[in-house]
Amino acid sequence: MSNPLARRGFLVGGAVIGAGALVTACTSNEPAAQPSAAAAPSNAPAAGSGNDTPGEKVVIGFSAPAADHGWIAAIAKNAEAAAKQYTDVEFKPVEPTNDINAQISAVESLIAAKVSALVILPNDGQQLNQIARRASDAGIPVVNLDRVFPDKLSYRTWIGGDNYGMGVAAGHYIGKRLKDKGVADPVILEIQGIATLPLTQDRSKGFADALKTYGFSVTAQQDAQFTVESGTEVAGNLLQAHKKIDAIWNHDDDQGIGVLAAIKEAGRNEFFMVGGAGSANAMRDIQAGTGVLEATVTYSPTMASSAVRLARLIAQGKGMSDLVENEVPQSITLASETITKENVAEYLPLGFES
Template structure:
């Protein structure tokens, strides 16, 4: 998952729902990593056309590079980008092989630059280490749509689009804080299972969580950092549960690692607390809907951002703006809102979920 914009780059932040390119206006089928015989995966959400934006323009080629699909969220990113490109008769989509090797990703993007694609959508393995290749593309006249993990310099991209990591923490903290306050819990023990601690995105999520809880007079209690995998989630949750014999609530940053988190909770036979997830996977939403685990909510960080990134790349490459905006140019940054999904509204969000 991503790094959010630094404060200096956050001068223009737009909620995606206001752009007229919001994902989910239509759905299209795509392959998924759902197990055979399991529940069907949600279709890839695609951005709906809005006014003049839906009119065919000049033919453009959009290059695409992202990490390898080592978990459901990344798989959904690639599926959504392809599904969105398929909506446009004026777009040739040119993805390179996904990889978790930074040197290989740099080489793949350089290949797209040499092919003179009209625009690039890049979700870097590491924003800092791919900043130089983003700048190479921009200096070659190829606009870069920087998806999710942000480059170090605004000179490396035309537009950044991604989720609100701090807002995820705020949403989770507000849900937990309000629920505990309503239950009359005075001094709750609130656990946190984070992602990778040295990533700015994890730090931002944790800061938002702590700040929101503070408004209720609460504080974060036992905290463990995992690695956005089910295996890591299970391992660190087992440690956290051993160290904390009593909990009132837990926030897990990521629904992919949440598979392991829930497994550890079930193995420990613990049920005295409730849990909030993160990202909005379909399996997490189904668990919330069925209401038979400690998982009662999740806060969104939707991979539908990839659908909108392709839409934005098309408009930029064609020299067009957003038809519902007064400005002639596509914005320099687009930040998605983080919604809180509960049993009451899960039906609205389930079609946008991704399979972990």
């Protein structure tokens, strides 16, 4: 893919290369070298179908929470940037909001406008499930972004990060570091995002499962609501409650700004910390190597770029050109990379700003 923006659309924020390659394949015009004719089976499918070639004009509606958070802001920017790459796409975003009823009303307006496809990042999948189902029942394919709708009939395709895998990546980094240091019975703290969300619960489960393989467990866990202010408050409380800490996993680099501020204020540095999502701020801290933040595990907002591209293919009746199947898959899960000082230079230009 020669377009630099298109490439950034799939790799920014540290999405795992393998997963990025899978989704990039849906628009690739230059497939990898094929085996020779003698080696290929006679019934082998044709190579890439040129999905970037302009096709039927489609209108893609887009709804997401308010961009009051670096990751959410990057979601909106990635979606818009992806849509602008196609002359056959009319991008129709609605006002972003953190109010459930307002988001339902916004999606209702897109259904009434009879858009060709919908990309929805719901504030809460459970509460937005009914309106997504209404869109699907009206014949409008829904690409469910990240926070999943519980009813599979409510969406055509889901694309999102691997929340469980994110926790696993953080758990393995912390577990291995503590084992290598010979720490026994470590104090490990976990600062979640919004505790009631399934994505947070998946992250926590992955973290606990990975730590268990080293014989470790989480000492204390508290949620910080994905905000800087809450991150500061929660971290301050945890620091006061634990006079000795060995490691902290903070689920979200945006709230991590507040977490790190509280740590600096307390003058604590006897532990190391792992972040989450892959923000540019976190990467710069990791690169500097002067604080407690040693790593972050990615959860890339580039999934929004991919969601828009998938919505276009679905609305135009196309599949992913590097796959044998004629239809876009029902679900695509991106993987989580671990960014450390050793590889941060590779990812830093691709991080999102908090």
